[in-house]
Amino acid sequence: METSPSHGPESFAARLRGRERLIGYWIALDNPAGTERIAGLGYDYIGVDGQHGVLHQPGWQAAMLAVDARGRSAGVIRVPSPDPVAIGIALDTGARGVVVPMVESAEQARAMVRACRHHPAGTRSLGGPVRAEIRVGSVPAEIDDRVACIVMIETAAALDDLEAICATEGLDAVYVGPADLSAALGARWFGDPAAADALEAALVRITEAAHRHGIACGIHVLDGESAAKRLAEGFTFATVSSDITHLQQVAAEHLSAARGTGQA
Template sequence: MNNFASRLRARESLVGYWVVLDSPPSTERIASVGYDYVVLDGQHGLLSTRGILDGLLAIDAAAGSTVGLVRVEANNATPIGRALDAGATGVIVPLIDTAEDAAYAVRAAKYPPSGIRSFGPTRAGQRIGPVPAESDATTVVLAMIETASALANVEAICATPGLDGIYVGPSDLCLAIGGKFPGDPDVAEPFEAAIKRIAQAAAAAGVAAGIHTNDGPSAKRRLSEGYSYATVSSDIDHLHQVAADHLGVVRG
């Protein structure tokens, strides 16, 4: 049984990757590199329910220790349950504004008596066993911090019982604090202050703090600043970047 959940809860340093393309062969190749986790983006990615299933199959087919997480489309029991039934090791839940939102996400991901998840593990039952308590123990729930309300309530969100960690969406967070666009240098100082506050809130609550980054150096920096897990860029961004770099070399 994969020990990702226990490693994340122990706030070990973990590095992941982000997938938005419905391309199982490339997802399998990425999973074979050695990342601790690969996230399939069910909110902004180009992945249907079948695409998420195929992506999780591809990650497992890589036959390494990499696990598949899913950023679900909404804080709703249906997509959360579908992702976990399909075999996701955990869910990242977007647009969490309050501790009450986070508590609902936890309940949606857990079986009774602690949650409301309907029993029907489908593929997940082949991976971690059909016992609800085992599933609850080996899957993780992560709440996104990406809105002004989430930032204002971050300490309460992090203290939500059963929540394993938080995950910073830097693009939306930048807009939430007044940026005109993601990465707006005019709000660099308050943005960094927010990033620091979020990490401190997670540490105080004893939960994992994660963040999305644009590249390896940025991920390494955030890990050194108190974040326990960080995701590096995405498949579509790297595809564009590498193709453009090679074209630039050829054309001088």
Template structure:
């Protein structure tokens, strides 16, 4: 499944995913059965430890439809390797500021001689054959563009061999552009211009353009803009929204 997903995305496919930040594998399994193309497990800002990541990926596998993606906590061989060994089909790597950062992320997803990943596939070995080259081809790696330095080095990052895509973190990118808050409307024009730059870099280098979105409506807009790997909100945000919504309805009746 992961190899098919990687091939489809590299061939120009589109995927809409969901973001998980809580250590709740039963809920993750339920969400994974709703029709999303992937479920992303957030190991950078999510409230999830290593065992929670493994359980989340098991829950996603149990749903037998979407693939598991992990935003790793850091750009390191250890963090990326553990996510892939646990069964992730793709990794989103935060705080990629330079071409060297992007090259390090790519190397961490590839076995020697192509990269620096240590061989120990654990769960990923259940679906991927023992040949390292086969495993390499089944993994997607996306570099996050979310800092002033990353934006300044965008073209160099996009040109790194083996990189599959660029993934925009809207909150950090807004702050990087001078926003006072992660949703500051005063930098909206600069933000839109930055998104156009990311899309152009992806077109030039045949990369997958990805982005996070706060709602289905925003995800729809980003897909129309040309992004092809779009994540929606998060489980914790939607839990709070649903609770507030039902509470407001209940109280409005009195």
């Protein structure tokens, strides 16, 4: 099935800002052939993990090439840290947006927005004849309109400054990292029932704050069922699991089936 122009990669930033329901997939492995396969399945976006995945900067561009080869999903890169230089490098690969981890204040959020925008709205350097020019154009204002800035809410400090972060001019979305947020709320491990109620309360706070300020709100989840649940609760986009997780899960399931024991 072909993707219509109104739902193709070029419309990702506009659809995100319009708070349409979007479903993504997470790539942690430096495996362009695998990424290309997944990018043809119909996810709205493919998130490439430049923070915790095994893809370092040379792998970011290979991943974007793989995503774009199918013409169905938008490529998004999570940069390693709130670093304007890393943001510029990621966007120069032709990524349709960046996810910035560990943003803890409105001041940081403003700096991240400016790193995604050219003068006069920001500090991003015009890339010239690099891959981004092919994908998103060469006119600064038009490039800025086609690229999304997404910051993560995953620390106690971010929760403390949540309203001001969500009110940041030019910010397109906030995105929950539930593992780090759980730890910030006292969990000893991700999924610790002792922090479950605090996490759910924080998620409500985040979705409501995003809604009040008219920006998109996303979350990383472990499976498709959880994505549907979170979208029904008020999140506007959700990213499903990861290639490395599913590779292990499916391999274990086949091993169990082959042994006929029900145990991997």
